[in-house]
Amino acid sequence: xxxxxxxxxxxxxxxxxxxxxxxxxxxxxxxxxxxxxxxxxxxxxxxxxxxxxxxxxxxxxxxxxxxxxxxxxxxxxxxxxxxxxxxxxxxxxxxxxxxxxxxxxxxxxxxxxxxxxxxxxxxxxxxxxxxxxxxxxxxxxxxxxxxxxxxxxxxxxxxxxxxxxxxxxxxxxxxxxxxxxxxxxxxxxxxxxxxxxxxxxx
Amino acid sequence: xxxxxxxxxxxxxxxxxxxxxxxxxxxxxxxxxxxxxxxxxxxxxxxxxxxxxxxxxxxxxxxxxxxxxxxxxxxxxxxxxxxxxxxxxxxxxxxxxxxxxxxxxxxxxxxxxxxxxxxxxxxxxxxxxxxxxxxxxxxxxxxxxxxxxxxxxxxxxxxxxxxxxxxxxxxxxxxxxxxxxxxxxxxxxxxxxxxxxxxxxxxxxxxxxxxxxxxxxxxxxxxxxxxxxxxxxxxxxxxxxxxxxxxxxxxxxxxxxxxxxxxxxxx
Numbered sequence: 001x002x003x004x005x006x007x008x009x010x011x012x013x014x015x016x017x018x019x020x021x022x023x024x025x026x027x028x029x030x031x032x033x034x035x036x037x038x039x040x041x042x043x044x045x046x047x048x049x050x051x052x053x054x055x056x057x058x059x060x061x062x063x064x065x066x067x068x069x070x071x072x073x074x075x076x077x078x079x080x081x082x083x084x085x086x087x088x089x090x091x092x093x094x095x096x097x098x099x100x101x102x103x104x105x106x107x108x109x110x111x112x113x114x115x116x117x118x119x120x121x122x123x124x125x126x127x128x129x130x131x132x133x134x135x136x137x138x139x140x141x142x143x144x145x146x147x148x149x150x151x152x153x154x155x156x157x158x159x160x161x162x163x164x165x166x167x168x169x170x171x172x173x174x175x176x177x178x179x180x181x182x183x184x185x186x187x188x189x190x191x192x193x194x195x196x197x198x199x200x201x202x
Numbered sequence: 203x204x205x206x207x208x209x210x211x212x213x214x215x216x217x218x219x220x221x222x223x224x225x226x227x228x229x230x231x232x233x234x235x236x237x238x239x240x241x242x243x244x245x246x247x248x249x250x251x252x253x254x255x256x257x258x259x260x261x262x263x264x265x266x267x268x269x270x271x272x273x274x275x276x277x278x279x280x281x282x283x284x285x286x287x288x289x290x291x292x293x294x295x296x297x298x299x300x301x302x303x304x305x306x307x308x309x310x311x312x313x314x315x316x317x318x319x320x321x322x323x324x325x326x327x328x329x330x331x332x333x334x335x336x337x338x339x340x341x342x343x344x345x346x347x348x349x350x351x352x353x354x355x356x357x358x359x360x361x362x363x364x365x366x367x368x369x370x371x372x373x374x375x376x377x378x379x380x381x382x383x384x385x386x387x388x389x390x391x392x393x394x395x396x397x398x399x400x401x402x403x404x405x406x407x408x409x410x411x412x413x414x415x416x417x418x419x420x421x422x423x424x425x426x427x428x429x430x431x432x433x434x435x436x437x438x439x440x441x442x443x444x445x446x447x448x449x450x451x452x453x454x455x456x457x458x459x460x461x462x463x464x465x466x467x468x469x
Contacts, residue, residue: 010322013272013298046295048323080323110403112204113428115325115374117405119205119247119458139205139458141278143300143325143374162204184278184300186242186460 003038005065005081006030007055010046015078018183018190022197030055035064038073040200045079045181049105049146050092052084062098069100074174074200079144082170082177091146101172103150112163115145120160122168122180128157129199130169130176130192138188140168140180147179174200205458206422207247207429208446209407210436212237213254214283217263220254221437235270241436242277244443245460249275250303250377250431253283254352265297272298280328282377286310291318295326303377305330306350309357309364312371319372328407329373333361333394334381346394353381361394362401369402376402377431379409387413387434390421399426407431415441415449422455 004016006028016026019042026042027034035041043065046052056062069075077085084097089105097105108114119139124131140160147166150156158169160179169192170177176196182189212219218232238249251271253264268281281294282303291302308315308329318327336347336356346361365376378398380391390411399406408427412418412435421427435441447457 009292010295010326011272011298011300013269013296014300017273017298018276046323048320051321113403113405115404116204117325117375118207118428121203121205143278145324181278184276186276189276 001025001027001038002040002042003035004028004042004044005035005056005061007043007052007059007061008047010044012044012046014183015042015044018193019197022190022193024197030059030061032059032061032064035061035068038068040074040076041065041068043075043077043081043084045081045144047080048091049080049083049089049097050095052080053092053095053097056084056098065098066100069098069175072174075100075176076196077175077177078183079179079181082179083146083148085170085175085177086148086150089146100175101150101155101170101177102152103148103155105146105148107146108144108162108166109164115143116162116166117143119185120162120180122158122160124158124169125156128169128171129202130157130171130195132195133191134188134195140178140182140185140188140192142166142180144179148177203456205247205456206427206450207407208245208418208443208450208457209248209250209429209431210241210246210443211250211252211409211431211433213252213433214264214267215254217267221433234267235274238271238279239274241443242275245447245458246277246443247429247458248277249279251279251281252303253281255284265293268294268297268299282328282330286314288314288317288321291322291326295322301326301328301374303328303330305332308368309348309350309359312367315368315371315373319374324372324374324404327373328375328377329368330377330379331361331364331368332379332381333391346397349381362397365398365402369404373404375405375407377407377409379431380411383411384409386411389413389417390425390427390430392420392425395421395425395427399428405429415446418446419450419453419455422450423453
């Protein structure tokens with residue numbers, strides 16, 4: 001069973017639906033014991049950094065996620081879910097993140113329109129099971145105002161360009177994150193989810 | 203590079219898509235799910251569902267529509283029309299909508315924009331602005347006036363300052379409709395769209411007036427729109443999405459081509 005962590009109001013339905021179609025058993029939950037039992041955890045992309053972390057705290061979900069990470073349980077962060085894997089964000093400077101990946105989250109520079117909304121091309125930097133079958137230059141759907149800046153370059157699997165280089169796919173051990181929305185990215189997104197599905201069981 | 207988006211807009215009344223939809227092989231003409239899937243397959247980048255249901259009582263059907271559409275769609279979609287409470291937005295997002303579009307309610311209570319943006323993130327909040335060129339009898343000059351209530355009620359507000367205001371309140375995108383060009387198929391309002399797009403730093407979706415493929419390239423290039431909303435020319439099959447995207451690509455405009463769409467265009 002895959003736990004989709006419910007930490008804010010937004011479209012959680014589409015992520016659940018996409019995985020169900022790939023044959024996964026998914027539970028949308030804010031119950032720590034369900035997260036502990038799950039084979040893998042998904043942090044979906046809804047709300048804002050501060051609100052999301054507050055919500056995780058209030059529902060006492062942080063230990064379940066961090067323990068999961070320590071036990072090498074696969075975790076996938078989508079959009080904001082990727083950002084809260086980091087320790088700090090300019091979106092909520094008073095609130096710390098899950099600190100599972102070293103680095104920070106910054107506001108997109110106003111040299112381009114913010115939010116960055118729409119289909120942008122992703123370049124795969126290194127061969128990874130997560131990028132299998134995805135051509136460099138494939139379009140994915142983005143909708144965000146902040147982007148992650150990992151300390152270690154080796155965490156970045158794929159990037160996208162929006163005047164600033166946006167890490168689009170991140171990996172550290174069994175923790176993965178994507179800035180785009182795979183559940184909204186048509187065939188490319190489904191390919192990514194299939195890759196992730198295979199990768200968590202490798 | 204970020205692609206320019208082509209967004210079909212579907213009018214929904216009592217749960218059914220209305221206005222001529224001329225796909226020949228649809229089982230049920232007007233079924234939002236079937237139409238949405240068809241547009242996705244053809245390469246639509248997003249969809250907008252506009253609830254034109256007249257009575258307040260029947261508006262609940264839009265949540266059901268969103269639920270059904272979300273089950274099948276793997277591209278984003280926006281729901282608009284008659285939204286004026288946070289609870290309506292909660293229901294729509296939970297049902298699987300990615301964004302909501304607000305119009306009249308934003309003018310009446312601009313705080314709603316901030317409230318929604320804080321709660322759900324700016325990327326969820328589209329503010330629709332309906333604009334008509336109006337003669338100001340006091341200053342003796344024309345200006346772009348904001349209209350509400352489906353274009354029936356003038357507000358006296360200047361479109362440019364209103365656009366800047368909605369950005370400042372946290373809107374993630376502006377859906378800009380020119381009432382002067384809407385329904386004419388004579389082309390989008392380039393000067394209006396360009397002006398607004400240059401003066402705000404959030405994406406602008408242009409709407410109203412698409413009749414030929416050249417209109418799309420013009421609004422995306424000269425009009426500086428980030429996306430083009432299209433209704434009749436796709437619904438009536440004057441052009442297909444693959445034809446439109448191929449045309450834009452040949453004009454040097456970056457669009458997302460999907461394999462299905464590309465092969466459809468060649469056939």
